[in-house]
Amino acid sequence: MTEATPERRRRQLPTAEELRIWRDFIETTGALNSQLTSRLQVESSLSPGDYAVLLALSEAPDQQMRSSELASHIGWERSRLSHHLGRMERRGLIRRQECPTVPRGAEVLLTPSGAEAFRRATVPHLRAIRELFVDALTPDQLRAAGEIAAALRAHLDQRGRGLTER
Amino acid sequence: MTEATPERRRRQLPTAEELRIWRDFIETTGALNSQLTSRLQVESSLSPGDYAVLLALSEAPDQQMRSSELASHIGWERSRLSHHLGRMERRGLIRRQECPTVPRGAEVLLTPSGAEAFRRATVPHLRAIRELFVDALTPDQLRAAGEIAAALRAHLDQRGRGLTER
DNA sequence: ACGTGGTGATTGACACGTCAATTCCGGGGG
DNA sequence: CCCCCGGAATTGACGTGTCAATCACCACGT
Numbered sequence: 001m002t003e004a005t006p007e008r009r010r011r012q013l014p015t016a017e018e019l020r021i022w023r024d025f026i027e028t029t030g031a032l033n034s035q036l037t038s039r040l041q042v043e044s045s046l047s048p049g050d051y052a053v054l055l056a057l058s059e060a061p062d063q064q065m066r067s068s069e070l071a072s073h074i075g076w077e078r079s080r081l082s083h084h085l086g087r088m089e090r091r092g093l094i095r096r097q098e099c100p101t102v103p104r105g106a107e108v109l110l111t112p113s114g115a116e117a118f119r120r121a122t123v124p125h126l127r128a129i130r131e132l133f134v135d136a137l138t139p140d141q142l143r144a145a146g147e148i149a150a151a152l153r154a155h156l157d158q159r160g161r162g163l164t165e166r
Numbered sequence: 167m168t169e170a171t172p173e174r175r176r177r178q179l180p181t182a183e184e185l186r187i188w189r190d191f192i193e194t195t196g197a198l199n200s201q202l203t204s205r206l207q208v209e210s211s212l213s214p215g216d217y218a219v220l221l222a223l224s225e226a227p228d229q230q231m232r233s234s235e236l237a238s239h240i241g242w243e244r245s246r247l248s249h250h251l252g253r254m255e256r257r258g259l260i261r262r263q264e265c266p267t268v269p270r271g272a273e274v275l276l277t278p279s280g281a282e283a284f285r286r287a288t289v290p291h292l293r294a295i296r297e298l299f300v301d302a303l304t305p306d307q308l309r310a311a312g313e314i315a316a317a318l319r320a321h322l323d324q325r326g327r328g329l330t331e332r
Numbered sequence: 333a334c335g336t337g338g339t340g341a342t343t344g345a346c347a348c349g350t351c352a353a354t355t356c357c358g359g360g361g362g
Numbered sequence: 363c364c365c366c367c368g369g370a371a372t373t374g375a376c377g378t379g380t381c382a383a384t385c386a387c388c389a390c391g392t
Binding site for chain 1 (some may be wrong): 178179180184185186187188190191192193194195196197198199201241289292293295296297298299300301302303304307308309310311312313314315316317318319320321322325
């Protein structure tokens with residue numbers, strides 16, 4: 001594997017074809033994402049972030065959750081969540097209140113209006129996922145997409161440790 | 167095609183398995199993206215946007231380009247480019263000057279420092295793409311990824327017309 | 333010559349993310 | 363008692379993106 005010399009230098013960098021696939025892949029997933037985002041926005045006036053928060057709260061017992069629990073549940077940094085909750089609170093989608101048990105702990109809870117917004121958003125959003133993603137692929141491709149995601153994820157989780165920790 | 171009733175309702179929404187694949191896929195590509203972004207940032211103090219702009223300018227004759235040409239070349243809205251160029255100009259990576267031929271046209275040009283920053287960034291960035299993307303997949307998976315991207319893109323370009331135009 | 337409409341580019345307002353402080357508070361040592 | 367530590371959450375500063383004005387200037391039509 002530690003091949004001599006002439007190969008070695010070239011192996012470090014992607015070939016033109018690999019690079020083409022990379023660009024296609026990353027640009028297309030980006031475009032897909034922004035299409036979905038904009039449909040969610042138009043149809044429900046929610047951002048993907050709003051949706052993630054509302055989904056988590058909707059599924060929580062009592063429709064409420066500790067802020068840090070929510071953060072780790074949806075995989076966000078606490079600071080990001082804090083900013084986002086601030087914006088959502090201004091729009092009346094959620095409320096925050098002191099947590100009686102934990103010092104300095106904040107309980108996040110769904111308002112009726114937030115629950116309603118989520119309820120109205122969910123079917124159109126799932127439909128959009130079907131239309132823009134699922135319907136675009138053959139069953140084989142869909143399966144392959146799942147495997148590719150798994151492979152990338154595994155590779156990331158392994159390599160990531162060194163730089164980003166987690 | 168306009169099937170009776172019981173099928174119809176279900177076909178609209180993704181199944182649990184489809185949804186799982188979707189989430190894996192979109193979250194993983196997002197994570198991949200942010201890993202790459204953070205490596206580029208750490209290694210070269212450039213954002214992906216910076217890199218795209220510098221790449222385009224580097225390849226342009228005379229290392230300069232009309233602003234709107236640049237925008238369409240990298241597929242950005244003009245407003246987005248304008249904001250970004252402002253930030254890049256503050257950091258000395260590019261300069262803007264009046265275009266002699268076209269009224270109100272702006273010429274964007276690479277500064278020596280911008281060219282140098284790009285030169286230093288490119289190899290590490292390509293290496294990161296190989297490490298995080300290409301190396302994670304088998305040759306078959308890589309090919310499949312290309313086909314999936316193509317299929318999604320084609321589907322998007324077709325469906326997109328109705329809502330977003332382009 | 334004077335509106336009127338384009339086209340090219342910038343601007344402002346605002347949402348979103350990240351990173352680095354900062355605040356609040358509840359324990360231990362000394 | 364006081365100080366300092368550490369966890370929970372917020373805040374501020376700033377880069378980034380989008381959308382909707384706005385600006386500058388040309389062409390043109392009557």
